[in-house]
Amino acid sequence: xxxxxxxxxxKKDPSYHQETFNMFALVRIQAGKGGNRxxxxxxxxxxxxxxxxxxxxxxxGGVQKEFDTYALSTLKLRVKLPAGVRRDALAKQxxxxxxxxxxxxxxxxxxxxxxxxxxxxxxxxKYKRGHARKKKRLIGKGGNRxTGGGKGHTRPxxxxxxxxxxxxxxxxxxVKIKIRPTSAKLITSFEVQPILNPEIWWEGDQMRPEVRHxxxxxxxxxxxxxxLPNADIKDIILTxxxxxxxxxxxxxLDVHIVVDFKDIAEDEGLVKKYFDAARGxxxxxxxxxxxxYEVELYVQDDDEKHTSTxxxxxLNDTWELKPSREELRIDKVNIFKKARHLMREIDKxxxxxxxxxxxxxxxxxxxxxxxxxxxxxxxxxxxxIHSAENLAFKALRRSGYMGKLLDTVGNAYDAQKSLxxxx
Numbered sequence: 003x004x005x006x007x008x009x010x011x012x013k014k015d016p017s018y019h020q021e022t023f024n025m026f027a028l029v030r031i032q033a034g035k036g037g038n039r040x041x042x043x044x045x046x047x048x049x050x051x052x053x054x055x056x057x058x059x060x061x062x063g064g065v066q067k068e069f070d071t072y073a074l075s076t077l078k079l080r081v082k083l084p085a086g087v088r089r090d091a092l093a094k095q096x097x098x099x100x101x102x103x104x105x106x107x108x109x110x111x112x113x114x115x116x117x118x119x120x121x122x123x124x125x126x127x128k129y130k131r132g133h134a135r136k137k138k139r140l141i142g143k144g145g146n147r148x149t150g151g152g153k154g155h156t157r158p159x160x161x162x163x164x165x166x167x168x169x170x171x172x173x174x175x176x177v178k179i180k181i182r183p184t185s186a187k188l189i190t191s192f193e194v195q196p197i198l199n200p201e202i203w204w205e206g207d208q209m210r211p212e213v214r215h216x217x218x219x220x221x222x223x224x225x226x227x228x229x230l231p232n233a234d235i236k237d238i239i240l241t242x243x244x245x246x247x248x249x250x251x252x253x254x255l256d257v258h259i260v261v262d263f264k265d266i267a268e269d270e271g272l273v274k275k276y277f278d279a280a281r282g283x284x285x286x287x288x289x290x291x292x293x294x295y296e297v298e299l300y301v302q303d304d305d306e307k308h309t310s311t312x313x314x315x316x317l318n319d320t321w322e323l324k325p326s327r328e329e330l331r332i333d334k335v336n337i338f339k340k341a342r343h344l345m346r347e348i349d350k351x352x353x354x355x356x357x358x359x360x361x362x363x364x365x366x367x368x369x370x371x372x373x374x375x376x377x378x379x380x381x382x383x384x385x386x387i388h389s390a391e392n393l394a395f396k397a398l399r400r401s402g403y404m405g406k407l408l409d410t411v412g413n414a415y416d417a418q419k420s421l422x423x424x425x
Contacts, residue, residue, distance in 0.1 A: 035105025367411035
């Protein structure tokens, strides 16, 4: 049994109640995949928060079994718990990362030291279901029927004893993984903060003068270099997470330059495309940071509606729309459900590319890009920047999956065209 031994072991470890915990996972290893046991341990130890990983032997309460097409192995992991992250959320994240490894599937897991995890094969479940009925039939015969045998004996229990083989007793754990983020840091990046970012704001809600002057200078220089007639700046605003309570290490300074597109040309759609291309080039070619946060420029028509719940006028040094922490609700469960589905799809694009299936990678990748774009637009239109759809997009970007998708689709297209030219 894992129970007493592991609980005692955890109590001996002074770091257990501080910032680490034990986690146990029953892993199914497909034959011919996943490498040998040492390679599997090394792969799991490479997960950021996992400090150690080792098989839990049968005498310790673990399972180590070999079958024709797969093996079962109980692993004990020592896991570092970052501040502000729940143990169960981090355990689920680690399960997801193991599931992503080639040939590995987590059948059951627990992060509670006194829990024993077990594996039931279908044949064991079948016998377990019919046990009470068969026992009742057998002991209901003979002179001592309905008793345990002999005068004075009471009717025995219909249940299997605790010493029964695995699958017929003990604690069984069923795990339904709802959130599957890619890192503990990514989980906490969607937490609602108690205050506005103190690097940007002072005295609670006033922008720091040095920040305001620098952002104003950057925006004005951008417009001046475009050398457009009648491109008068109506306002310069800060929006996004750094103008709200959901800022994190991933945040950018989202600076919007407000102009009247009609002053530039009659075709406002063409003007928007021009500004989008210009600011895209600027953002790619510059890495300007203010207080450690990268500056992202966007040119906005003065008729464009705000989707943010926090908008600060840099030119007027005042709030146009002041955020409210009480009204900010982040649905992290829904965010990661949406993001996780798209991550799996992006992984399929990468697999196509790695197999040399460039056309399939390009087609699937393009469809996913369109799907993400539509998802984000729908979320912004219906619930604003804090919608699960928009934040799922941010989760993809923060985890590196958006970059992976764009790079893979671009590389697949180049490889596809190169092959066509060679043919």
